[in-house]
Amino acid sequence: MSKIHLTTTVNGDAVEALVEADETLLDVLRNQLALTGAKEGCGSGDCGACSVTLDGRLVCSCLVLAVETQGRRVETVEGMAKGGVLHPLQQKFLELSALQCGICTPGFLVAARALLEKNPDPTETEVRYWLAGNLCRCTGYDKIVRAVMDAAAEMRGA
Amino acid sequence: MRYEAPDRIEKAVDLLASAAGEARVLAGGTDLIVQMKSEIVEPDLVIDVKRIAEMRGVVEEGGAFRIGAAVSGAELKEHPRLRKVWPGVIEAANLIGSTQVQGRATLGGNLCNASPAADSVPALIAAGAKVIIAGPAGRRELAVEDVVLGPRKTALAKGEIVVAFVLPKRVPLAADAYLRFIPRTEMDIAVVGCGVDLTLDPAGKIIAARMGLGAVAARPLLVGEAGAAIIGSSLDEPALARLEAAARAACRPIDDKRGTKEFRVQIAGVLARRVVHIAYERAKASAKVST
Numbered sequence: 262m263s264k265i266h267l268t269t270t271v272n273g274d275a276v277e278a279l280v281e282a283d284e285t286l287l288d289v290l291r292n293q294l295a296l297t298g299a300k301e302g303c304g305s306g307d308c309g310a311c312s313v314t315l316d317g318r319l320v321c322s323c324l325v326l327a328v329e330t331q332g333r334r335v336e337t338v339e340g341m342a343k344g345g346v347l348h349p350l351q352q353k354f355l356e357l358s359a360l361q362c363g364i365c366t367p368g369f370l371v372a373a374r375a376l377l378e379k380n381p382d383p384t385e386t387e388v389r390y391w392l393a394g395n396l397c398r399c400t401g402y403d404k405i406v407r408a409v410m411d412a413a414a415e416m417r418g419a
Numbered sequence: 420m421r422y423e424a425p426d427r428i429e430k431a432v433d434l435l436a437s438a439a440g441e442a443r444v445l446a447g448g449t450d451l452i453v454q455m456k457s458e459i460v461e462p463d464l465v466i467d468v469k470r471i472a473e474m475r476g477v478v479e480e481g482g483a484f485r486i487g488a489a490v491s492g493a494e495l496k497e498h499p500r501l502r503k504v505w506p507g508v509i510e511a512a513n514l515i516g517s518t519q520v521q522g523r524a525t526l527g528g529n530l531c532n533a534s535p536a537a538d539s540v541p542a543l544i545a546a547g548a549k550v551i552i553a554g555p556a557g558r559r560e561l562a563v564e565d566v567v568l569g570p571r572k573t574a575l576a577k578g579e580i581v582v583a584f585v586l587p588k589r590v591p592l593a594a595d596a597y598l599r600f601i602p603r604t605e606m607d608i609a610v611v612g613c614g615v616d617l618t619l620d621p622a623g624k625i626i627a628a629r630m631g632l633g634a635v636a637a638r639p640l641l642v643g644e645a646g647a648a649i650i651g652s653s654l655d656e657p658a659l660a661r662l663e664a665a666a667r668a669a670c671r672p673i674d675d676k677r678g679t680k681e682f683r684v685q686i687a688g689v690l691a692r693r694v695v696h697i698a699y700e701r702a703k704a705s706a707k708v709s710t
C-alpha cells in the first residue's frame with residue numbers, strides 16, 4: 262500500500278509527511294515530526310494525555326487519523342511557549358507544582374488552554390468538568406485545578 | 420487500508436456501495452478508530468464524511484431542525500437555538516464522553532455504531548426524530564427507533580449513509596429531557612438512559628408524550644405504553660405509577676459489570692419518573708420562550 266502525502270499545519274508551521282492511511286495523528290506527531298509532547302496514555306480516548314486541538318477543537322490525537330488533518334490546523338503543547346517565554350498556564354503549573362511524573366501535563370495544558378480561549382472566567386466546577394477527560398495518576402487533581410484557576414485570573418488581569 | 424474523503428454524498432455512496440472488501444464510514448472516529456485499534460473491525464476502505472457540507476451543518480427549516488449526521492457534540496452545544504428548543508436531545512448528546520470526545524463524536528456515529536447504550540438515541544427517539552438516508556437507490560427516511568436492530572446491527576443496506584437527522588417542528592408548551600444512570604458522575608456508559616418529550620395543553624394537561632429507553636434491551640426502545648400512561652394527566656401519582664410500570668415492563672436487560680437485570684429494571688422506573696418531571700417543568704416554562 263502506497264503512503265499518503267500529508268500536508269498540514271502544526272503550531273503555525275506548514276509540515277509534510279508520508280503517512281499510512283491508518284496511522285494516528287498521535288503517532289505521526291511523535292514518530293515523524295519529533296513532537297513528543299503529546300503522550301500515549303491509553304490509545305483509546307480515555308486519558309487525554311494525547312490532547313491537541315484540530316481547527317481549534319480539543320480532540321484526542323490517538324483517535325484521529327493523520328490523513329484527516331490534510332489542509333487543517335493542529336496545535337500541540339509545543340506551540341504554547343512563545344519565543345522561550347512560557348504560557349501563563351505552563352508558568353502556573355510550575356509555580357504551584359501541578360505535576361509530578363508529568364505524563365499527563367501536556368494534555369492538561371492543551372485542554373486548559375482550549376477552555377480559557379472559550380471561557381476566560383470559568384468556575385471551579387466548569388474547570389473540573391472540562392478536564393474530566395484528562396486523567397492524572399499522581400497529583401489528585403487539586404493543584405492542577407488551582408493552577409488553571411490562577412492562570413485564568415492572571416490572564417484576565419493582563 | 421485506503422482512505423477517502425469525498426466532498427459529495429453521491430461520491431461517498433458510490434465508494435461505499437462499490438467497495439469490494441469491508442468499507443466503513445468515518446465520522447468522529449470515537450467508536451470506529453477504537454474498534455480498528457483493537458481489531459474488532461479491519462476495514463479495507465474508510466470513507467471520511469466530514470468534508471461533505473450537507474452532513475456538517477444545522478439548518479432550521481420552517482421550525483424543524485435538520486442536523487447533519489457528522490456535526491460534532493461540541494458544535495451542537497454551541498448552537499444557540501437547538502439548545503433552547505431541544506434541550507433533552509442536546510443534553511443527551513453532550514453526555515457522550517469527555518470534552519475531547521465531544522470535539523469529534525457525532526449523532527450519526529452514536530446511532531450507527533448501534534450500541535444499546537448510546538446516549539443520544541433514546542432522546543432522539545423521544546423527540547420523534549427521523550433520519551434521512553442516502554443510498555445507491557436514492558434517498559429514504561426512517562424513524563430513529565427503526566434504525567438499530569441489535570448490538571452492532573442497523574437497518575442500513577450496503578452503500579447507505581445517514582445524511583441528517585430531522586427534528587420536527589415544535590408546537591407550543593412542549594419540551595424534552597434526558598437522564599441516564601451511571602456508576603460515576605462523568606465518563607461512563609449508561610446503565611439505563613431515558614428520554615422523554617411532552618406536549619401540554621394550556622391547563623397543564625399532557626396531550627402528547629413519547630419515551631425512549633436505552634441500555635435495557637438489545638436496542639434502544641420506543642416505549643409507547645409509557646407515553647400513553649401519562650397522556651391526559653398532569654403527572655398525578657396514579658399516572659406516574661402507570662408510567663413507572665410501563666417503563667419497567669419494556670425492559671429486557673442483561674447483567675453486566677455496571678448493573679444486574681433487576682437493578683436496570685428498577686432504575687428504568689426511577690429515571691422515567693424523574694425525567695418526566697424535568698420535561699414537564701420545561702414544557703410549562705416554554706410558554707415564555709418565544710419560538
Ligand SMILES: Cc1cc2nc3c(=O)[nH]c(=O)nc-3n(C[C@H](O)[C@H](O)[C@H](O)COP(=O)(O)OP(=O)(O)OC[C@H]3O[C@@H](n4cnc5c(N)ncnc54)[C@H](O)[C@@H]3O)c2cc1C
Nearest residue numbers: 306444446447448449450451516525527528529537538581
Ligand atoms: C472515552 C470515550 C467515552 C465515550 N462515552 C460515551 C458515552 O458516554 N455515551 C455514548 O453513547 N457513547 C460514548 N462513547 C462512544 C462514542 O463516542 C459515541 O458512540 C459517538 O457518538 C460515536 O460517534 P463518532 O462520530 O465518533 O462515530 P464513528 O466512530 O466515526 O462511527 C461509529 C460507527 O458508525 C458508522 N457511521 C458513522 N457515521 C455514519 C453515518 N453518517 N452513516 C452511516 N454510518 C455511520 C461508522 O462506520 C462506525 O461503524 C465514548 C467513546 C469514547 C472513546
Ligand code: FES
Nearest residue numbers: 302303304309323
Ligand atoms: S492516549 Fe489518547 S486518550 Fe489516552
Ligand code: FES
Nearest residue numbers: 361362397398399
Ligand atoms: S503527574 Fe503523573 S499522571 Fe499526572
